[in-house]
Amino acid sequence: MARDCIPTMSQKPKINLSDRERALVALLAQGCTDVSAAEQLGISARSVTNILRNLMDRLGVDNRFQLGLALGFLRKANVPGPSDGGEG
Amino acid sequence: MTETMRIDGVTRTRVPLGAAVPSLVRWGLSSDADLVFRTLTTFGSRTERTLAVELGLPARRTAEALAELRECGAAVSTTEARAMSRIWTSRRPAVVVELLRSRQLRPMDPESRVRSHRGIMTALRTSGIAAALPATTVPGLPGDFADGMRYLSSRAAGRMRLAEVVGQDIHELWTMSPDQSPDAESARAAAPVDAALLDRGVRCRLLRPPPADGDRLDVSSHLVNGTSYQCYDSDEVPLRMIMVDRRVAFIPADPRDLERGYFEFTGPAVVDALAGLFDRQWSAAVTQQQALVAPIQLSEREHALIALLATGHTDRTAADILTISPRSVTNMLRALMDRLGVENRFQLGLTLGALRVVTPPMNPES
Incomplete structure (x- = not known):
């Protein structure tokens, strides 16, 4: 009968994370603080702040909670998926 | 250490930092278990004590999480x-997901579908609502065979008649489909939605079995629900049926073979009975879905707070709007973080986002 298409849900917002962003997000998702994440990545705490600031700007959000919300929603952390996570 | 390394499937090398670890919550594990698994996978083998200390989890919760794993x-x-x-050592995430997936796999028995279909038809016939319905065969000739009952003798004839009915000025199109998709992705692809119908403002409802892999965190229906197209998973879709405006119903003549065509019912008694059936299945599916989509039940106040924070409010401005103290805001969030087993605002956001508790206001690069 009807054709196979879903009109409403294909426009999922896209954002690509760099390897460094991905690594940082993964550490924070584990519960690392900025300082301990910075240590593990061998970068300064200030760099951590900058990376996150940049990411928040790109997503159009203002704080850490919103950043987590957006990344969780887009399944950029903690969630696998050949369909969702593999583009970056 | 040496002992565990010999067990087949156990990780030997640590996953590189930054690699995505699949969420086990979507396969029905607790968030504590998920967190512990994530930690073991990312940082390597650890004792129960170390885990408890590092994660700041009470010993009992750590023990329960490990028992679950x-x-x-x-x-x-x-x-x-x-x-x-x-x-403790974790198995490789891919192996674990495969294990959980197969554990949850619930393929449906095709014979039970046939039985369920026949059961409904028999009930319609014996109750007198559709006494003229043939018992097990299909009518010999196409066309009307009783008042309000017509036999469309092939699949193509059924499709043509349906297209004709749907082409009229209709308001509601309800579909029940017992076809099970192997996974969530193909379920999405197979949803029979016609953009033209939605453009015309026709409200579409689709009931179908959940995908066989039982992926709970796939909330594709959640994304479309609320528009004029609503779709719910139901564990028991009793038969294939298409209903237009509670007025006309199409049901396959033979559940084993769609090529044998469709019955078209227009008699009020039959259509009422079938619409009632759809209604019951629909409300059951809605209830079921609500329980699955929100493994975390937020109170109204919590939900209001999260919705405010999601739009960028600070603790203080959110507190003002909710007419509570900033301290109450902190306490509510602390309680929520404890329930979810997370430590900070970022993790809280991540978890709530993945659970689709609220929609973040996003304006991302394209």
Whole structure:
């Protein structure tokens, strides 16, 4: 009968994370603080702040909670998926 | 350590930092178990004690999380007498997901579909609502065979008649489909939605079985629900049926073979009975879905707070709007973080986002 298409849900917002962003997000998702994440990545705490600031700007959000919300929603952390996570 | 390394499937190398670890919550594990698994996978084998200390989890919750992981084969331990000294190692995430997936796999029995279809038809016939309905065969000739009952003798004839009915000025199109998709992705692709119908403002409802892999965190229906197209998963879709405006119903003449065509019912008594059936299945599916989509039940106040924070409010401005103190805001969030087993605002956001509790206001690069 009807054709196979879903009109409403294909426009999922896209954002690509760099390897460094991905690594940082993964550490924070584990519960690392900025300082301990910075240590593990061998970068300064200030760099951590900058990376996150940049990411928040790109997503159009203002704080850490919103950043987590957006990344969780887009399944950029903690969630696998050949369909969702593999583009970056 | 040496002991665990011999067990087949146990990780030997640590996953590189930054690699995505699949969420086990979507396969029905607790968030504590998920967190512990994530930690073991990312940072390597650890004792129960170390895990508890590092994660700041009470010993009992740590023990429960590990028991859960052991039970589903996601982690194994050495066998020291003292539980806190046992060394735990996680299996490779891909192996674990495969284990959980197969554990949850619930393929449907095609015969049960046929039985369920026949059961409904028999009930319609014997109750007198559709006494003229043939028992097990299809009518010999196409066309009207009783008042309000017509036999469309091939699949193509059924499609043509349906297209004709749907082409009229209709308001509601309800579909029940017992076809099960192997996974969530193909379920999405197979949803029979016609953009033209939505453009015309026709409200579409689709009931179908959940995908066989039982992926709970796939909330594709959640994304479309609320528009004029609504779709719910139901564990028991009793038969294939298409209903237009509670006025016309199409049902396959033979559940084993769609090529044998469709019955078209227009008699008020039959259509009422079938619409009632759809209604009951629909409300059951809605209830079921609500329970699955929100493994975390937020109170109204919590939900209001999260919605405000999601739009960028600070604790203080959110507190003002909710006419509570900033301290109450902190306490509510602390309680929520404890329930979800997370430590900070970022993790809280991540978890709530993945659970689709609220929609973040996003304006991302394209």
